[in-house]
Amino acid sequence: MVRRADDPPSRILYRVIELQRLTKRYGDTLAVDELSFTVQPGHVTGFLGPNGAGKSTTMRLILGLDAPTSGQALVNGRRYTSISRPMREVGALLDASAVHGGRTAYNHLLCLARTNGIGPMRVAEVLEQVGLAGVARKRVGGFSLGMKQRLGIASALLGDPGVLMFDEPVNGLDPDGVRWIRDLMRSLAAEGRTILLSSHLMSEMALTAERIVIVGRGKLIAEATVAELTARYPSLEDAYMALTANSVQYGAAR
Numbered sequence: 001m002v003r004r005a006d007d008p009p010s011r012i013l014y015r016v017i018e019l020q021r022l023t024k025r026y027g028d029t030l031a032v033d034e035l036s037f038t039v040q041p042g043h044v045t046g047f048l049g050p051n052g053a054g055k056s057t058t059m060r061l062i063l064g065l066d067a068p069t070s071g072q073a074l075v076n077g078r079r080y081t082s083i084s085r086p087m088r089e090v091g092a093l094l095d096a097s098a099v100h101g102g103r104t105a106y107n108h109l110l111c112l113a114r115t116n117g118i119g120p121m122r123v124a125e126v127l128e129q130v131g132l133a134g135v136a137r138k139r140v141g142g143f144s145l146g147m148k149q150r151l152g153i154a155s156a157l158l159g160d161p162g163v164l165m166f167d168e169p170v171n172g173l174d175p176d177g178v179r180w181i182r183d184l185m186r187s188l189a190a191e192g193r194t195i196l197l198s199s200h201l202m203s204e205m206a207l208t209a210e211r212i213v214i215v216g217r218g219k220l221i222a223e224a225t226v227a228e229l230t231a232r233y234p235s236l237e238d239a240y241m242a243l244t245a246n247s248v249q250y251g252a253a254r
């Protein structure tokens, strides 16, 4: 992006997630520990870390669903809670199962749209985009996990936001769905959006993301491009294993 001297600050910070010494403590647990990094537009940024590393907590803090103990998380230069029309600036899929099972997919999205000043045409558009148009009038309670993931993605896209976050969106998806997510993430990024994506599937992440942020025990471990990591290690998985070796809290039983 070319920065001109007369650009207003909001333009410069457009489509950026910025963490500044973000910290969250739950009792004795330091879930996020002085985390600072920036997520830029135009490519997918993978957010990696062992179980309990603080990825979901970080995303919740960015979305104002929880308050930081100290530090701050900014979207487009502002805290989420001070954005007047948040769905139009940032969309997220955190927990696909957190939907009212008695509602149809269409009604679920329509309620969200109405409370955010978004018209019904957009509901039809996102249902089409995620491949749920044919089941729009079916109750969400009967949806498979993969269909719920698609509905969660439709909710995130509803406000056509420039910043998107997805917490393990490929969970429960069949190979066709996994490829669909990969293509969707890449095309959203190619449109100039900022995409933060968490997943434990390293091979998939290597195909989807261009930049990687790795956290462990709430702290930043590494920030690099996939190309940099795979130049230093045999694969992204090897890089991840080596870099997080001292941060795994819940190792597999042997």
Ligand SMILES: Nc1ncnc2c1ncn2[C@@H]1O[C@H](COP(=O)(O)OP(=O)(O)OP(=O)(O)O)[C@@H](O)[C@H]1O
Pocket (backbone or CB within 6 Å): 026, 029, 030, 031, 049, 050, 051, 052, 053, 054, 055, 056, 057, 058
């Ligand atoms: N509401 C909460 N109350 C107490 N502790 C919490 C809460 N939310 C998260 N934690 C703790 O904070 C730490 C980070 O959890 P978080 O869910 O953010 O990790 P994660 O990286 O998303 O893990 P996973 O890969 O398993 O989803 C964990 O030790 C977790 O138990």
